[in-house]
Amino acid sequence: MNTWTIFKRELTSYFTQLTAYAVIVIFGLLSVGLAFTFGSFWRYEDASLSYSFFWWHPLLLMILAPAVTMRLWSDEHRTGTIELLGTMPVSMGSAILGKFFASAFVWLIALALTFPIVVSVNWLGDPDNWTIFSGYLGSFIVCCTFLAISSLVSAFTRDQVVALIVSVAICFILTFCGIDPVINEVRRSGSAETVNLLSTLGVYSHFLDATRGLIRLPSLIYFIGLISVCLVGTNLVLKSQRA
Amino acid sequence: MIEVKDLKKQFGQKVAVDNLSFSVKKGEVLGFLGPNGAGKSTTMRMVTGFLPVTAGEIEICGISMIGSPTEAKRKIGYLPESAPLYNDMTVRGFLRFCASMQGLKGAARATAVDEAIETCFLESVASQSIDTLSKGYRHRTCLAQSLLHNPEVLVLDEPTDGLDPNQKSEVRKLIKRLGEDRAILFSTHILEEVSAACTRAVIVDQGNIVADGTPDELEKQGGGSLSELFRKVTSQESPAA
Structure with missing residues (x-):
């Protein structure tokens, strides 16, 4: 009940402060724009959208997702509203979930509004729509992971800019440690164990499986585990700040 | 008590x-x-x-x-020292949110919000965004939220x-x-x-x-x-x- 109340308040706030519109428009333009330019959509005739469209998503999300959530807790600390929330008959866990679900919902809308590219591939050819759906699922879960990370970071500080910079840095590391050029470079000089470790820790190997239509259990455990750790961590940080 | x-x-x-x-x-x-x-x-x-x-x-x-x-x-109804509020909400919207958080629903919530607005003399700013309020009104808005559930x-x-x-x-x-x-x-x-x-x-x-x-x-x-x-x-x- 209280999670729903907080979810509604946060979601309304994203739209009254125009954050949601900015994210939806910028993500839509960049993701579709990149697919038709650097993604070489026409050259590869990539009906599954794996490389031309979805491949760019973690790169965009590592910056845009923290931009949405940087204020999640830092703003509550800065304005003192954390004291209101902390003295209402609600658990901090339900507040954390309400805020997290609201930011995830904004991203669900942003991802859904890229539908013209799906309509286009269906009009141009005969794509495997399950693979496309799985790609979207992969993008959404990567997005949720980055949102949970920046929720945790924003619990540490009342400064939104610090929250943004630190969150982007963490998401950048998670994105780039599993990306092909980095993995190839490490493969040349490092051991096989290091290569395995990097691709397991990075989001790309898990994400790319999803864009190919493979939702693997280890990948689900990886993402859901990271999200859970970050949300539980947010709760612990908020509690420890009051101790 | x-x-x-x-x-x-x-x-x-x-x-x-x-x-x-x-x-x-x-x-x-x-x-x-x-x-x-x-x-x-x-x-x-x-x-x-x-x-x-x-x-x-x-x-x-x-x-x-x-x-x-x-x-x-x-x-408990609580008015914190700095009277913190969500600036992006209207006075009525904020009070509705706080009433929901206190477990009030439907008609009970609407009545509680109206009474708090009346008690704290907030009628003239009820539809106004909180970030446009003077310090006095901000304080009274926060006081109003503490009274909503009749603690x-x-x-x-x-x-x-x-x-x-x-x-x-x-x-x-x-x-x-x-x-x-x-x-x-x-x-x-x-x-x-x-x-x-x-x-x-x-x-x-x-x-x-x-x-x-x-x-x-x-x-x-x-x-x-x-x-x-x-x-x-x-x-x-x-x-x-």
């Missing part, structure tokens, strides 16, 4: 509140006086369940704040801070009126407020209660002046808050 026993709060090595005990009964308005940094806000934050206690016991209407915080918090206990941290003399007088009258059938704990460092609104007052210094009594009793102890007593029992150089 508020029972505080041997309350202690320590931040690292610093003892902010030291073995504080007091009680506030129904129909009583307890003024919590003290210099800046005396531990007033820390005590109020513990009483309202925002800060965990280092030691001691807090009971609100017989419910332990430490054992059953959610149930105990339902009994048996009110904890008000410097409720008249930043208000103009007319608003101060209105809020004091309101506190007095609300205190007739509730227990109110309110902090201030404005001594005139004690005789204007309190039935009893305690003076806190460096985390300890150094004087306790009705406004008349305290004035007598100070030789006819409450400010004299205040100067006598509190340290001149208080630690930073």
Whole structure:
């Protein structure tokens, strides 16, 4: 009940402060724009959208997702509203979930509004729509992971800019440690164990499986585990700040 | 209705509140006086369940704040010191949100919001965005949220801070009126407020209660002046808050 109340308040706030519109428009333009330019959509005739469209998503999300959530807790600390929330008959866990679900919902809308590219591939050819759906699922879960990370970071500080910079840095590391050029470079000089470790820790190997239509259990455990750790961590940080 | 026993709060090595005990009964308005940094806000934050206690016991209407915080918090209306609000909401929207958080729904919520708006004289700004409000209205909006669920206990941290003399007088009258059938704990460092609104007052210094009594009793102890007593029992150089 209280999670729903907080979810509604946060979601309304994203739209009254125009954050949601900015994210939806910028993500839509960049993701579709990149697919038709650097993604070489026409050259590869990539009906599954794996490389031309979805491949760019973690790169965009590592910056845009923290931009949405940087204020999640830092703003509550800065304005003192954390004291209101902390003295209402609600658990901090339900507040954390309400805020997290609201930011995830904004991203669900942003991802859904890229539908013209799906309509286009269906009009141009005969794509495997399950693979496309799985790609979207992969993008959404990567997005949720980055949102949970920046929720945790924003619990540490009342400064939104610090929250943004630190969150982007963490998401950048998670994105780039599993990306092909980095993995190839490490493969040349490092051991096989290091290569395995990097691709397991990075989001790309898990994400790319999803864009190919493979939702693997280890990948689900990886993402859901990271999200859970970050949300539980947010709760612990908020509690420890009051101790 | 508020029972505080041997309350202690320590931040690292610093003892902010030291073995504080007091009680506030129904129909009583307890003024919590003290210099800046005396531990007033820390005590109020513990009483309202925002800060965990280092030691001691807090009971609100017989419910332990430490054992059953959610149930105990339902009994309390709280106005924090800085009157924090969500600036992107309207006054009515904010009050509706707070009422929902207190578990009110439908018609009960609408009635509670309307009554709080009326009680705190917010009709003229009810549809206005909070970030456009003056300090006085912001304070009253935050006070209104503390009254929504008709709590048996009110904890008000410097409720008249930043208000103009007319608003101060209105809020004091309101506190007095609300205190007739509730227990109110309110902090201030404005001594005139004690005789204007309190039935009893305690003076806190460096985390300890150094004087306790009705406004008349305290004035007598100070030789006819409450400010004299205040100067006598509190340290001149208080630690930073």
